[in-house]
Amino acid sequence: MSPYGNGGPGSGEGEADGGARSAAQAGPDSRVTNLILFTGKGGSGVTTLAAATAAHGAQRGMRTLLLSLGSLSHDGDGADLATVLDHPVGAVPTQVDGLLYAQSFAPQAAFEQWYGKAVTRVRTFVETVGLTPPDAAELLAPPGAGEPLALAEIAAAVDGGAWDLVVADLPPLGQALRLLSLPVAARDWLRRARPVETQAARALRPMLATFAGLPMPQTALVDLTDALVRECGAVEEVLTHQLSSVRLVATPDIVGLDRLRTARCGLALYGLRLDALMVNRQVVEAPRDSWSRGWAAAQQIAAEQLAEIFAGVARHEVPYRPCEPLGLEELAVVAAAAYGEVDGLGAPGRAPAPAVAKSGEGYVLSVPLPGADRRAMGLLRRDEELVLTVGPYRRTLRLEPVLRRCKIAGAVLRNQALEIRFVPDPAQWPADRADEEPADGGPPAPPDAAGAAAASS
Incomplete structure (x- = not known):
């Protein structure tokens, strides 16, 4: 039965076909829901193309949720999406037509729900220090709370199993990239906030609590931190799963091309798969007047640069329309122009991941x-970690065991990848132990230069 009552997802015709197709794509794990995350430059038509894609999926028999996260700073009135769909949209999934449902994320409601769970987790700590937590209804969601709660909303929709397809209409490009990088950044911060010493201290707290006769409040905080780390990992898996992808929307304009180029790098840095570029408002008919011909020529130059920037990425061109498409009938025309007979999902897969390979006397990451x-x-390089910055984006990569005992010897950009060369650190890989198998299970330690020369002679 649908979680939204009679007439919800799962009650319409076509469920069997859509569900079977998704399950076949899902592979060995239990997830059957496809996730497409739409973002792009502000004003490029992201909401319209997200709605058209969702309607297209529903028409092809998939139980589809269109989730609007267009702005995380207000309480999710869904006005823009409601206008595009020509149908009311609320904070819970609302049936638009057949298998198509729409929802606008409501930060305040999501915060109140999260707050109740968080208070339950740390209730012992709060009571120990003599505090009385306020009711959720008394609090306003603090600035910045919308981002993690929005990601949790996406994860819940995907993992709930009620949908074959979830289409998320994200904020404009810069805010969307910060949103999608949050699980990685938050997990890194949380791990640093709870050092190894805290883990050892936690093991002693039950004994100390017995002698003191009071519960140790830090235990609840440590447990909460651990739970948040696990939740960040779970959300990251949702975003990087083989059935998840990011779809960028652009217009054929010169302005903003560098931002799109950097965004493609940022997506790759965080392990997010870019499955397609949608070029919106493309002039396809030969203009008759000189002004329109000049505009079309400028678009052609921008389109060629877009093709270069996004080489190897599928492209869908959406023709220019003199007026905004509103309502399902007009959105169907947009989807047909963009996807044709294709379902619009794309093939499942994961983004290419960092890889280590042996190279001469050292290794290449x-x-x-x-x-x-x-x-x-x-x-x-910071101890066992590598901090990589690309424009406004940054990620900390934990090095493979074999690289932790090496030094960086150089780096070069080649074949759309950063290749970082590592050579053995004599202080970590002494020559008299060169033939031993590393305790960390990595490949055999390479000999030093003298040993290599002796072997070759």
């Missing part, structure tokens, strides 16, 4: 970064 500009990159 290859990090996929299509379109990266070396002038906007930074590389920092």
